Structures are given as C-alpha cells and as structure tokens.
Amino acid sequence: MDYSVLAYYVLHPFDDPKEERDRHEKFLRTLDSKGRIYIASQGVNAQLSLNNRDVEAYLSFLEKDERYKEADVKIHPSSEHAFHKLSVKLRKELVAINQEVDLTKRGAHISPKEWREAMEKGDPNTIVLDVRNNYESCVGYFEGAIRPDIETFREFPAFAKELSSKIDPSKTRVLMYCTGGIRCELYSPLLKDLGFKEILQLKGGVIRYGLEEGEAHWRGKLFVFDDRLVIPISKENKETITLCRFCQTSADTYYNCANMDCNGLMLACPACVEKERGCCQESCKSGRVRSIETKISCPKPFRKLSFDEKQKL
Ligand SMILES: [Zn+2]
Ligand SMILES: [Zn+2]
Known part of the structure; x- marks a missing residue:
C-alpha cells in the first residue's frame, strides 16, 4: 500500500x-x-x-x-x-443544499465509542438517521437507521420537513450520521429549525467509526465519493448486502452504464457487466456506447458525482 x-x-x-x-x-x-x-x-x-x-x-x-x-x-x-x-x-x-445554514445551531458531537454505546442502549425515543443519498445507504448503513430515499443533497431539506411531520420532533432524540461528518454539520441546523431539540452527530462520520469501533452495528460497506466507490469500513468488514441487478448474486461494485446518454449507476457483478456490454438495460445497448474493457478492470467515476460537480453554485 x-x-x-x-x-x-x-x-x-x-x-x-x-x-x-x-x-x-x-x-x-x-x-x-x-x-x-x-x-x-x-x-x-x-x-x-x-x-x-x-x-x-x-x-x-x-x-x-x-x-x-x-x-x-x-x-x-x-x-x-x-x-x-x-x-x-x-x-x-x-454541501450543495442551496440554502443558508446557521452553523451556530449545530448538534452535539459524539465519539464513535459513545455512538456505539447509544446504539446498544436502544431508547424508544431515539432515531438513528442516515443523512446520505439512497445510492450510498443501500450498500451499507447502521442497523435500524432511517434511510431517506433521496438522490441529491438538495433533497434533504424536504425530506427533513416530511420527517418532522411524521414524528414529534420535540420528543425525539436524533442520532445522525454521514460519511465523514460534514453533512451532519450542515443538516443539523435544518433539523433544529424543524423543532428537533436533541441532535447527536457521529463525529468523523462512518469513516472515523470504522477506524475506531470496527463494524459493530454496521451492515454492508461504505460508499465514498472517489474512484474506490465502495470500501470496507474496517479490516474485518466484508459483508455485502446488495445484489447484482442482472443475476441476483451478491455484488456491491458500482458501474456506470456504458451508454453515455444514460450513464446511470448500477450494482453488478463483473461477469454480467461483460455479458451486458456495460449497459444497465437492453435499450441502452444502442446509441453512444463506450467500450467496456476499462470498466471491468476499474469501475470509474460516476454520474451522481459529475452531476453535482457540474452544478454551477
Ligand atoms: Zn451478475
Ligand atoms: Zn443505461
């Protein structure tokens, strides 16, 4: 290494x-x-x-x-x-959420050890909230976490509003986590504005948790915004919780569809990527299609990221 x-x-x-x-x-x-x-x-x-x-x-x-x-x-x-x-x-x-955030209203930070203890206590008035996007939380998450079905950072405020109408925010303690901690910093003030009184953020996110507490109470792996895409959170972490979209065998490698106009993210096994010529569906096989040789050996950058990067802020 x-x-x-x-x-x-x-x-x-x-x-x-x-x-x-x-x-x-x-x-x-x-x-x-x-x-x-x-x-x-x-x-x-x-x-x-x-x-x-x-x-x-x-x-x-x-x-x-x-x-x-x-x-x-x-x-x-x-x-x-x-x-x-x-x-x-x-x-x-x-974090591109298109709104002003009052950082003085952030939640309290808790260490990975405190996070693990809080999860083990299991309090009925506490929710574990995953604030990442759906394509991130589907490959790995904390047991029992609420996982928003959102595709971009910008959708989080609307999700949070909906959540506050479903549960009583004044009586709910929130254990909040993201990949490295920064999204919690910017989202916790939004939750406070919606009436959530007690918000505890996992300090350093899942990355720090994996380094210090290993895979306790964690399922699957961790999505990251770089060429690795999906990584284990610790040395012991080997669990795969997702399936290849084509053959339904265990797979947690992301590929972009080889059709340049689609470029959609797909979870697949290498054999199926080859068989499907890197395309996510039949209709993607015609049109502007990239060669898949490089794709199989190194699944590379992907749509969500370039989409976010392209946004003119
Ligand atoms: Zn497959
Ligand atoms: Zn496609």
Whole structure:
C-alpha cells in the first residue's frame, strides 16, 4: 500500500477563499497528490490521495495553519490514487443544499465509542438517521437507521420537513450520521429549525467509526465519493448486502452504464457487466456506447458525482 486516502473538513471562516485556493493548490502541486478540495468562505472540505512519502508534508502544511486546527484527518491505506486528477475549487457552499445554514445551531458531537454505546442502549425515543443519498445507504448503513430515499443533497431539506411531520420532533432524540461528518454539520441546523431539540452527530462520520469501533452495528460497506466507490469500513468488514441487478448474486461494485446518454449507476457483478456490454438495460445497448474493457478492470467515476460537480453554485 503505497498511497493514503485522506478525508477531512473544517468549518472556519476563510476571508479570502480564492487566496487560500491558490495557496493550497500550489502546495499540493509540489506533492504526488490527486483529489478534490472545495474551499468556501465557510470552510474547506477535502478528499485526496497522496503518495505515502508526502503524507507527513501535507499534514504539517495543515498543522502550521490555525484555520485547519479542528481538522480531523481520516486516513485509509490504498494501493493507488483514489482520484484521476487534482482539483482545488472554490465553492459557494461546501454541501450543495442551496440554502443558508446557521452553523451556530449545530448538534452535539459524539465519539464513535459513545455512538456505539447509544446504539446498544436502544431508547424508544431515539432515531438513528442516515443523512446520505439512497445510492450510498443501500450498500451499507447502521442497523435500524432511517434511510431517506433521496438522490441529491438538495433533497434533504424536504425530506427533513416530511420527517418532522411524521414524528414529534420535540420528543425525539436524533442520532445522525454521514460519511465523514460534514453533512451532519450542515443538516443539523435544518433539523433544529424543524423543532428537533436533541441532535447527536457521529463525529468523523462512518469513516472515523470504522477506524475506531470496527463494524459493530454496521451492515454492508461504505460508499465514498472517489474512484474506490465502495470500501470496507474496517479490516474485518466484508459483508455485502446488495445484489447484482442482472443475476441476483451478491455484488456491491458500482458501474456506470456504458451508454453515455444514460450513464446511470448500477450494482453488478463483473461477469454480467461483460455479458451486458456495460449497459444497465437492453435499450441502452444502442446509441453512444463506450467500450467496456476499462470498466471491468476499474469501475470509474460516476454520474451522481459529475452531476453535482457540474452544478454551477
Ligand atoms: Zn451478475
Ligand atoms: Zn443505461
């Protein structure tokens, strides 16, 4: 494992995000790095892979800067880069929900250990809320979690509103989690505005939980927004809970449909991807279809991500 995949965020005001974008990118260009770093006036959200020899240099780059003091950098080993290229971008919002969020109203953070204990207590007035999209939560989730059937970040506010009409928010304690923690930071104020009094956010998200508590109370694997797409949360984590859409055997690898106009996400096994020429359905086999050779060996970037990236914020 010669590479490391790093994920962190900071919510700290950046007065001149453009200056920070330039500075950050300039430094990363001196390293063997690839990834996606978003910089906004509200903070930074970063996912990147580094050659192991450069990890320390990058961590000390962050440590030297007060604004990154709160960064909880989660690190996974990897045999290769988890991104195609390096992009350091300015964003209006770190999580694209198209609304102002009052970050002073965030929920309380609880550690992975506290999270596990809270789950083991099993309190009838507590809900476990997965705030990720449906294509993420279908490959892995915490036992008993409410999993919204949403496809983009933008749909979360409407989901939250509906949830608050179905259960009494003033009597419900919410245990909230996402991949790395940042979505909880931005969604918890929305829930507070809807009347939820007690919100507990899993600090560092499922990534940190897997590193510290292993797969306790977790089912399946973890969806991530990089070339790996689906990863185990810990060394022991091997469970697959989804099926190949064609042959119904166990499969948790995502592919994009080879039809460029469809490009839809599909869970499939390698044999069926080959047999179906990389297409998600019969009608996709005609038209603009990519060759599938590269697809089978490395299932690569996918629609949801490029869709979100394309959004002009
Ligand atoms: Zn199959
Ligand atoms: Zn298709």
